[in-house]
Amino acid sequence: MADRSMISIHGISKYYGPYPAVSSLSLEIGGGEFFSLLGPSGCGKTTLLRMIAGFVEPTDGSIRIDGQDVTGTPPNRRPTNMVFQNYAIFPHLNVEENVGYGLKRLRLDKTEEKRRIGEALEQVRLSTLGSRKAHELSGGQRQRVALARALVMRPKVLLLDEPLSALDKKLREQMQVELRSLQQAVGITFILVTHDQYEALAMSDRIAVMFAGKLAQVATPKEIYQRPVNRQVADFLGGMNFLSATVTGDTNGKVAARTDIFGDVVLEKPPGFTVVEGKVTLGMRPERLRLLWEGETAAKEIRGTVSNRHYFGETTHLSIAVDGLSAPLSIIETNNYGADDLPIGAGVRLAYDPDALVLLAE
Amino acid sequence: MSGRLRLLPVFVAAYLLFLYAPILLIPIFSFNNAASTTFPLAGFTWKWYVTLAGNTVMLDAARNSLIVGVSVSILATLFGICAARAITRYDFRGKRLTSGLIMAPLFLPEIIVAISLLMIVLAMGAELSLLTVILGQTVFCIPYSMAVLVSGFEGFDRSLEEASQDLGETAFGTFRRVTLPVVAPAILSSLLVAFTISLDEFILAFFLTGTQQTLPVYIWGQLRFAAKLPSVLALGSLMLLASVFLLTLAEIFRRRAENRKILQEVPHG
Numbered sequence: 001m002a003d004r005s006m007i008s009i010h011g012i013s014k015y016y017g018p019y020p021a022v023s024s025l026s027l028e029i030g031g032g033e034f035f036s037l038l039g040p041s042g043c044g045k046t047t048l049l050r051m052i053a054g055f056v057e058p059t060d061g062s063i064r065i066d067g068q069d070v071t072g073t074p075p076n077r078r079p080t081n082m083v084f085q086n087y088a089i090f091p092h093l094n095v096e097e098n099v100g101y102g103l104k105r106l107r108l109d110k111t112e113e114k115r116r117i118g119e120a121l122e123q124v125r126l127s128t129l130g131s132r133k134a135h136e137l138s139g140g141q142r143q144r145v146a147l148a149r150a151l152v153m154r155p156k157v158l159l160l161d162e163p164l165s166a167l168d169k170k171l172r173e174q175m176q177v178e179l180r181s182l183q184q185a186v187g188i189t190f191i192l193v194t195h196d197q198y199e200a201l202a203m204s205d206r207i208a209v210m211f212a213g214k215l216a217q218v219a220t221p222k223e224i225y226q227r228p229v230n231r232q233v234a235d236f237l238g239g240m241n242f243l244s245a246t247v248t249g250d251t252n253g254k255v256a257a258r259t260d261i262f263g264d265v266v267l268e269k270p271p272g273f274t275v276v277e278g279k280v281t282l283g284m285r286p287e288r289l290r291l292l293w294e295g296e297t298a299a300k301e302i303r304g305t306v307s308n309r310h311y312f313g314e315t316t317h318l319s320i321a322v323d324g325l326s327a328p329l330s331i332i333e334t335n336n337y338g339a340d341d342l343p344i345g346a347g348v349r350l351a352y353d354p355d356a357l358v359l360l361a362e
Numbered sequence: 363m364s365g366r367l368r369l370l371p372v373f374v375a376a377y378l379l380f381l382y383a384p385i386l387l388i389p390i391f392s393f394n395n396a397a398s399t400t401f402p403l404a405g406f407t408w409k410w411y412v413t414l415a416g417n418t419v420m421l422d423a424a425r426n427s428l429i430v431g432v433s434v435s436i437l438a439t440l441f442g443i444c445a446a447r448a449i450t451r452y453d454f455r456g457k458r459l460t461s462g463l464i465m466a467p468l469f470l471p472e473i474i475v476a477i478s479l480l481m482i483v484l485a486m487g488a489e490l491s492l493l494t495v496i497l498g499q500t501v502f503c504i505p506y507s508m509a510v511l512v513s514g515f516e517g518f519d520r521s522l523e524e525a526s527q528d529l530g531e532t533a534f535g536t537f538r539r540v541t542l543p544v545v546a547p548a549i550l551s552s553l554l555v556a557f558t559i560s561l562d563e564f565i566l567a568f569f570l571t572g573t574q575q576t577l578p579v580y581i582w583g584q585l586r587f588a589a590k591l592p593s594v595l596a597l598g599s600l601m602l603l604a605s606v607f608l609l610t611l612a613e614i615f616r617r618r619a620e621n622r623k624i625l626q627e628v629p630h631g
Contacts, residue, residue: 055524075527088525092543101539102529153529 006031006157006189007052012061014047021047023213024061029191034183036192036200039210040236046161048210049193053159054078066156081150082159086166087142089134095121096130099148120152123182140171147182157189164199176202197237201225209233229270230361231281239286241329242360247278255280255359260324261302262352267359281360286317286330288356291348293337298351304329306346316340320348388602392595399591410596420597423580427561430495430576435556437500442507442552450515468505475502476569483570490572498566503556510555510616514548547618554612558605577601
């Protein structure tokens, strides 16, 4: 993963009039890391990316890339290259000319230039389309051209602004895999901006979740999904059952709490967490609750009744009403045991793992 | 059902005949070896074209038309670029109203526009000359230029300039290597359209000109002399040919601009 710091952002802010798009944010991104900026639209993730690229001048703070302070350096003199959301393929040039656009400035000799263009096209598997005009390309091909055009410059950091959002689902999933292996092959830092949590989870070494111009959490995909620090992050990353609990003990690193349905539990405190008025919110991901079928038993189980059912092909999402809970629990079951046939009103037993409970700040 | 199908080609043929037959008569009679424009034709001749070549008044008018046409196309395109860029790049209050007002001369009665411009020029005490014709026709051509340019500029995405900068190019290099080539077809198309309109324009040229006349005004003057009609037809044929040629060229450039525009809408898949 991160061998050394490639990007070092210190106390950066961007104000548009009185409104902060990004406010005093600090972040370290390692060399060779696949790093995602994840958040809803308007959270400042694109502004942050554009500040790294040099298109947006920060109101405050500084950015260092590979040890060099680049604050105030124009985009054409930064060791970064960008893949734009709409790909920004030059419409008057063919594929090779697009890829070779930036090389022209370097005044390489012709054979070297040709070699590097060929190499970049090969990397994105477009070798046969070099002479195609830009308007003859499909969306997926345009994206590959945009990638090759940026990679051919051998940047220290590749910036990707929602590069997959214009593609249809199948192609998007295929490109996620390809982008990830491309990044591992070239070994440079990739910074991806996305609002799609699955995309971020599937591709990244680390994810920064952003809300309202601030970082909410920076961690590995697994950590961010399983141990979200607050309700907002938990909610943004996927389905979550929220429960309230009464605090029975509050020590340095841990909180003991009593829940209505899971009994007494002990939870790790996320950094900076404080208990307010003896109450806390706990979360449990739907897939951490499991239906128990006839004859099955588990160490920890609770009873409930099916109150709602949604069929998703490979999975069924069930709502289970439990005595003592105001909102039903959501669970996700794969459809190989008959969860898709459970009638509404059926009594069920659920197995749960108390370790899957997380403490969430509001 | 089948009866209707057989009538359709007849209707289309009649339709096209109605559109083009009168215009086609002009070149036909321009090669007719007779002073009158009546059938039957009296044999083929080049002589009306030969007379034209020696007609210094006509050549002067042609030169004037060229001066006016070139000036008008450049001025209208310059103003059109400003307006089209504002409309396609920025959002501002009253944007729809502004673009509507710029397009309006297209739908105003031309003769009224001509009279009002004449009143202004006279009130200002200015001399009627080719300059006043140029200014008048520029007002008239801006809407055409703007319409062509807006359609071309709509395809120009800011991210193209950013991508160029991102790839190491300077601001000037970006203008030369990206901005200009991408919008060039629309600009050429606008120049050609404005020139063609100016070449054919009569009312403004007639009202606003002094002693120097443009080709349409010259033609109007010649129509009083029946004997001059065949050479007018020869001149008309040449102007027709020039117009068709220029508009075809303009359309080719417009389509090229259109092609570049389509690229901005990323297809799925």
